[in-house]
Amino acid sequence: MNYFKYLNLIILLFVFTFYGCSNSTENKPKDQVVQKQSLFAIKNVNIIPMTIENNLIENATVVIENKKILSINESIPNGAKIIDGTSKWLIPGLIDMHVHTNADLNFRENTPTQGATFFMDTQDVMTTYIVNGVTTIFELGGRVEHFAQRNEITKGKVIGPRMAIAPMINGGDPNNGGRTVNTASDARQAVRSIKAEGYNFVKAYSSLNMESFQAVVDEAQKQGLKVVGHIPDAFKGKTEKAFIPNFGLVAHAEEFSKQIRNQPKTKKEAQYFAQLSKENNTWLTPNLIAIVKIRDQVQSLDSIASMESLKYVHPLLQDKWLHSNNYHKHSSPEFINYLDSLIVFHKEMVVAFREAGVPMVAGTDAGVSGVVTGFALHDELELLVDAGLTNEEALISATRLPSEWLKINEIVGTIEVGKYADLLLLDANPLENIQNTRKISGVFANGTWVDRNKIDKMLSELAHWNTSMKEKYKWKNRRKY
Numbered sequence: 001m002n003y004f005k006y007l008n009l010i011i012l013l014f015v016f017t018f019y020g021c022s023n024s025t026e027n028k029p030k031d032q033v034v035q036k037q038s039l040f041a042i043k044n045v046n047i048i049p050m051t052i053e054n055n056l057i058e059n060a061t062v063v064i065e066n067k068k069i070l071s072i073n074e075s076i077p078n079g080a081k082i083i084d085g086t087s088k089w090l091i092p093g094l095i096d097m098h099v100h101t102n103a104d105l106n107f108r109e110n111t112p113t114q115g116a117t118f119f120m121d122t123q124d125v126m127t128t129y130i131v132n133g134v135t136t137i138f139e140l141g142g143r144v145e146h147f148a149q150r151n152e153i154t155k156g157k158v159i160g161p162r163m164a165i166a167p168m169i170n171g172g173d174p175n176n177g178g179r180t181v182n183t184a185s186d187a188r189q190a191v192r193s194i195k196a197e198g199y200n201f202v203k204a205y206s207s208l209n210m211e212s213f214q215a216v217v218d219e220a221q222k223q224g225l226k227v228v229g230h231i232p233d234a235f236k237g238k239t240e241k242a243f244i245p246n247f248g249l250v251a252h253a254e255e256f257s258k259q260i261r262n263q264p265k266t267k268k269e270a271q272y273f274a275q276l277s278k279e280n281n282t283w284l285t286p287n288l289i290a291i292v293k294i295r296d297q298v299q300s301l302d303s304i305a306s307m308e309s310l311k312y313v314h315p316l317l318q319d320k321w322l323h324s325n326n327y328h329k330h331s332s333p334e335f336i337n338y339l340d341s342l343i344v345f346h347k348e349m350v351v352a353f354r355e356a357g358v359p360m361v362a363g364t365d366a367g368v369s370g371v372v373t374g375f376a377l378h379d380e381l382e383l384l385v386d387a388g389l390t391n392e393e394a395l396i397s398a399t400r401l402p403s404e405w406l407k408i409n410e411i412v413g414t415i416e417v418g419k420y421a422d423l424l425l426l427d428a429n430p431l432e433n434i435q436n437t438r439k440i441s442g443v444f445a446n447g448t449w450v451d452r453n454k455i456d457k458m459l460s461e462l463a464h465w466n467t468s469m470k471e472k473y474k475w476k477n478r479r480k481y
Contacts, residue, residue, distance in 0.1 A: 141203075357400050
């Protein structure tokens with residue numbers, strides 16, 4: 001069996017089918033976000049600004065007014081809510097550069113007036129991001145429902161992250177759904193349509209032929225859109241031909257490893273791929289956690305059942321992951337060995353890309369089976385450090401660098417006066433131990449303060465609802481919803 005082709009297929013099925021399944025709003029209380037307080041002061045805090053110089057500012061005072069950082073180490077205006085930052089550490093909010101966010105979905109046959117049949121509580125969808133300090137996400141399976149979610153956040157009805165959204169263009173059988181193109185002409189029209197629909201990014205996928213892929217990338221550049229995505233299978237043995245101007249970000253390290261799926265995966269290959277990327281100014285999202293989680297569940301579903309964060313996943317998806325798990329259904333020693341080889345090679349790639357000076361940004365494929373939104377970014381940071389990045393480099397990959405690639409670095413990504421208050425307040429220094437990003441005292445999301453008590457309350461309510469609905473939502477019954 002070609003295990004990488006199989007792995008790629010089931011991920012594609014995930015993107016087209018069940019990443020939209022999240023919390024039904026049925027029997028859930030509606031609690032709009034209302035925050036009258038707009039003036040805050042964090043006192044005596046240690047700031048890790050994540051600027052290029054990244055000079056630590058100790059025992060500082062940060063004033064936030066009307067969602068933005070008003071001042072650092074200046075006087076505190078009257079009426080400010082004081083937050084004690086003594087012995088705490090302030091970093092920019094984290095950015096996950098590869099997610100699949102749950103949104104409303106139609107499980108039934110489409111008809112001219114049929115809307116969604118399974119509805120999601122947007123706050124529950126976004127809670128796991130916010131409580132983990134993830135204040136910006138890059139949605140790589142974009143559809144119109146994600147614009148609706150972003151609007152709810154913008155209106156203040158939901159505490160959620162900023163959302164950059166990229167829709168996908170694929171090739172192959174048009175009956176598979178989605179935007180499917182097989183000619184350069186169709187590829188260019190698809191990109192123009194994406195621009196007209198209001199997107200700023202395009203995701204290229206695995207089944208595009210060479211002509212269509214190159215047309216997507218070229219037309220996107222003409223339309224002012226950045227391209228992220230896969231290296232299509234058609235480029236196997238000709239990987240260098242995929243590296244053309246405006247192919248800006250490779251979404252997984254395994255996009256490279258699949259190019260040599262039947263060959264030895266060594267340091268030499270990793271260095272070659274790094275050089276290709278360097279010469280084309282193509283960045284990389286290593287996305288280490290996804291393959292680790294896939295490998296674990298291929299070996300045993302105990303890896304899913306024992307996850308502490310599983311209770312924060314909607315019961316429909318819990319049931320899917322535990323009882324209809326496509327990864328585990330095709331478990332074999334050969335598949336496990338293959339995934340193990342990817343895990344080792346991807347670490348080698350992180351080292352090679354670092355040495356070549358290729359920027360890397362943190363992403364998780366959150367939403368894929370076993371990869372829980374928000375929580376997974378902390379896992380990814382730890383894996384990046386384990387692979388060879390310093391703690392500071394790992395933090396940069398989830399703050400400043402993503403903001404630069406997304407072209408939002410004028411408003412977020414570092415802690416500077418005038419930028420929006422997307423901030424993560426930690427109880428311990430993440431430069432000393434990357435695991436300290438999990439020790440969260442509070443989060444500012446676009447100027448909205450969520451303290452530890454609020455975080456615990458949000459998580460408790462989410463877990464309680466999910467647990468209470470386990471018998472109601474079963475994957476085998478999804479067509480009835």
